[in-house]
Amino acid sequence: MPRTTATTAPTPAAVPRRGRPRDAGRDRALLDATLAVLGESGYAALTTAAVAARAGTSTATLYRRWSSKEDLVIAAATTYSEGLDVDTDTGGVEGDLRALLRDKAAALTGEGGRVLRALIGEATHNTALAEALTAAVLAPVHRRIGGIVRRAVARGEIPPPADTDLLGDVVVGPIVSHFFLTARLPDQVDPATAEATADRLLPFALRALGGQVF
Amino acid sequence: MPRTTATTAPTPAAVPRRGRPRDAGRDRALLDATLAVLGESGYAALTTAAVAARAGTSTATLYRRWSSKEDLVIAAATTYSEGLDVDTDTGGVEGDLRALLRDKAAALTGEGGRVLRALIGEATHNTALAEALTAAVLAPVHRRIGGIVRRAVARGEIPPPADTDLLGDVVVGPIVSHFFLTARLPDQVDPATAEATADRLLPFALRALGGQVF
Numbered sequence: 001m002p003r004t005t006a007t008t009a010p011t012p013a014a015v016p017r018r019g020r021p022r023d024a025g026r027d028r029a030l031l032d033a034t035l036a037v038l039g040e041s042g043y044a045a046l047t048t049a050a051v052a053a054r055a056g057t058s059t060a061t062l063y064r065r066w067s068s069k070e071d072l073v074i075a076a077a078t079t080y081s082e083g084l085d086v087d088t089d090t091g092g093v094e095g096d097l098r099a100l101l102r103d104k105a106a107a108l109t110g111e112g113g114r115v116l117r118a119l120i121g122e123a124t125h126n127t128a129l130a131e132a133l134t135a136a137v138l139a140p141v142h143r144r145i146g147g148i149v150r151r152a153v154a155r156g157e158i159p160p161p162a163d164t165d166l167l168g169d170v171v172v173g174p175i176v177s178h179f180f181l182t183a184r185l186p187d188q189v190d191p192a193t194a195e196a197t198a199d200r201l202l203p204f205a206l207r208a209l210g211g212q213v214f
Numbered sequence: 215m216p217r218t219t220a221t222t223a224p225t226p227a228a229v230p231r232r233g234r235p236r237d238a239g240r241d242r243a244l245l246d247a248t249l250a251v252l253g254e255s256g257y258a259a260l261t262t263a264a265v266a267a268r269a270g271t272s273t274a275t276l277y278r279r280w281s282s283k284e285d286l287v288i289a290a291a292t293t294y295s296e297g298l299d300v301d302t303d304t305g306g307v308e309g310d311l312r313a314l315l316r317d318k319a320a321a322l323t324g325e326g327g328r329v330l331r332a333l334i335g336e337a338t339h340n341t342a343l344a345e346a347l348t349a350a351v352l353a354p355v356h357r358r359i360g361g362i363v364r365r366a367v368a369r370g371e372i373p374p375p376a377d378t379d380l381l382g383d384v385v386v387g388p389i390v391s392h393f394f395l396t397a398r399l400p401d402q403v404d405p406a407t408a409e410a411t412a413d414r415l416l417p418f419a420l421r422a423l424g425g426q427v428f
Contacts, residue, residue: 122335
């Protein structure tokens with residue numbers, strides 16, 4: 001068997017953990033650097049050399065963790081989306097939807113919005129990235145909306161929806177369309193405007209689900 | 215005044231029309247070739263040489279009409295979108311919205327959907343293209359929705375909307391989200407499924423605008 005590890009044989013106690021993550025801090029630094037470079041340069045112009053340099057490490061270190069630029073970006077997108085969709089039960093459908101739409105408005109604008117825009121742009125012609133984004137970003141939103149709707153139906157605030165598959169598109173489609181399908185750059189939208197836009201979209205979302213708007 | 219036209223002074227009758235369009239058929243062939251190459255290769259991989267070859271002409275001919283790849287793609291996008299949004303007054307808000315959503319579903323899927331996906335992907339980091347798409351594709355949809363809503367209010371079918379600026383996002387955002395923010399490729403959606411999806415989104419759109427769904 002060829003030796004693939006150290007050139008001298010250390011005692012078992014001295015063997016560092018092989019594979020990833022063997023240094024969570026360095027992994028995190030590389031993923032953060034990926035998001036930063038992605039936001040600045042977009043997917044096409046991103047190089048693993050630029051990411052490694054930004055993280056203060058080598059491309060060899062990077063490639064020990066991710067075998068390609070695509071793998072790296074998918075891992076970064078997954079990390080980025082963690083914690084984006086924390087469902088909060090506010091006790092009412094209006095409050096739940098307001099919290100969701102405000103979270104989305106924040107995620108779609110500012111620096112994070114620039115990253116997401118680069119990812120979505122590339123995903124329009126990169127199936128592997130599109131699948132990763134669907135799993136990492138879309139699926140959690142859809143699950144969160146599913147929870148909001150179930151609670152609202154249980155409280156008698158809205159009728160049971162006829163077409164549960166489409167609820168995610170119905171609730172978040174308008175805000176994605178608003179911030180992404182225009183010449184408006186996401187980092188030119190300040191947080192107060194993002195939140196106000198979420199609040200303006202709230203009555204439409206509530207009515208679409210069959211809720212009362214007062 | 216400096217002369218900005220021909221270097222020799224021909225008699226008026228002999229002067230060919232300068233600038234574009236001097237041969238509408240060739241312009242059209244180049245724009246159609248642009249859309250075909252865009253759908254196959256995406257924006258980044260599109261070359262003016264490939265477009266010229268596809269149209270059976272030279273890049274010199276192409277550059278006499280459009281000064282850059284970006285200009286060419288913007289012109290192609292504008293041509294492509296012409297006639298996409300013909301407002302049809304069906305006599306009722308439900309019929310008007312059904313026609314609009316079916317038109318959008320058709321435009322977002324099939325071969326045209328692949329072109330639009332390439333354009334939207336590139337527009338996420340190309341401001342000039344984003345502005346052109348806003349003018350050529352989004353503005354006509356928003357005008358059409360404005361007309362539908364005005365007629366519906368006049369007929370007493372819906373209350374006057376509080377926030378007219380957002381109506382375009384509210385009505386078309388869900389269908390764009392459905393066909394573009396997923397790993398599903400637009401040319402894998404057959405016309406019958408596209409139309410059925412439009413019809414499934416109709417009650418949500420109608421309710422969002424404050425209309426009755428029976």
